[in-house]
Amino acid sequence: MSFLTKPNVVRSDVGFRRIVVRIAALKRWSLIAPRSKPSWIAERSTTIGIRPCCSTGRLQVPVAFQNGKKMEVDYQWNVRVVSDGSMSNIFARNISFQMGKAISFDAEDPSLTALEAFLGAIGCDLISGMQKRAKRLRLEVDNIEANLKCELENPLMFLDVVGEKGSPAIKQIAVRIYVSTVATRDELEVAWQKTLELSPLYQTLKTSVRFELSLKLV
Numbered sequence: 001m002s003f004l005t006k007p008n009v010v011r012s013d014v015g016f017r018r019i020v021v022r023i024a025a026l027k028r029w030s031l032i033a034p035r036s037k038p039s040w041i042a043e044r045s046t047t048i049g050i051r052p053c054c055s056t057g058r059l060q061v062p063v064a065f066q067n068g069k070k071m072e073v074d075y076q077w078n079v080r081v082v083s084d085g086s087m088s089n090i091f092a093r094n095i096s097f098q099m100g101k102a103i104s105f106d107a108e109d110p111s112l113t114a115l116e117a118f119l120g121a122i123g124c125d126l127i128s129g130m131q132k133r134a135k136r137l138r139l140e141v142d143n144i145e146a147n148l149k150c151e152l153e154n155p156l157m158f159l160d161v162v163g164e165k166g167s168p169a170i171k172q173i174a175v176r177i178y179v180s181t182v183a184t185r186d187e188l189e190v191a192w193q194k195t196l197e198l199s200p201l202y203q204t205l206k207t208s209v210r211f212e213l214s215l216k217l218v
Contacts, residue, residue: 077092078092079091079092080092086100087099087100087111088100098111098112099111099112099113099114099117100112100113101113101114102114102115102158103115103152103155103158105155115150119148119149119150119173120148121201122148122173122175122201122202122205123146123147123148123175124146125199125200125201125202126146126175126177126195126196126199126201126202127144127145127146127177129195129198129199130144130177130179130191130192130195131144132195133190133191133192133194133195133198134181134183134188134191137187137190137191139181139183139187139188139191140181140182140183141179141180141181141183142180142181143179143180144177144178144179144180145177145178146175146176146177146178147175147176147178148173148174148175148176149173149174150170150171150172150173150174151170151171151172152168152169152170152171153166153167153168153169153170153171154166154167154168155168170209171209171210172209172210172211172212173205173209173210173211173212174211174212175211175212175213175214176214176216177192177213177214177215177216178216178217178218179215179216179217179218180217180218181217185217188215188217189215192215196213
């Protein structure tokens with residue numbers, strides 16, 4: 001009788017261990033909520049979320065907190081640019097796009113310039129940040145538009161005109177944000193100030209470039 005029941009006991013023990021291993025793996029990736037509250041929930045506002053990639057299982061962002069202790073985050077963004085002399089191809093992750101000259105004075109130029117892309121990046125940074133802050137504050141926002149203009153200290157320096165002095169650096173950037181919302185001006189201003197505070201591009205440039213910022217409700 002013991003000879004017949006022993007294999008069943010062994011198989012049951014193996015199956016039990018497999019279940020334990022699977023549950024432990026699920027808990028590791030936060031797919032099953034642990035009974036006790038994790039240490040990073042108390043610091044949720046400053047924690048970088050971690051989730052495994054569905055296809056590879058690798059972490060998509062660095063871990064900011066480990067075992068309840070704050071860790072230094074070292075993350076780099078990489079872009080590769082290849083030029084054939086007339087157009088530049090920009091590659092980032094699995095995305096690619098093209099740009100033409102650094103600056104163009106021709107309104108009919110068919111190619112996006114580096115300066116225009118630079119302004120577009122600032123606008124994208126601000127309006128995407130604005131949408132995120134408004135959502136966290138539970139403000140209903142229908143649409144956001146950014147209009148940006150910039151001036152150079154001396155555009156002729158870029159053209160290497162003989163006798164010109166000064167710098168081709170950006171002198172100022174005017175940013176107008178139009179928001180379609182039912183929220184009040186005061187509510188939206190809170191989201192706007194938080195957007196500027198957490199904007200990587202604005203915080204980097206504000207010490208070297210003069211910004212003219214305006215927020216309008218439509």
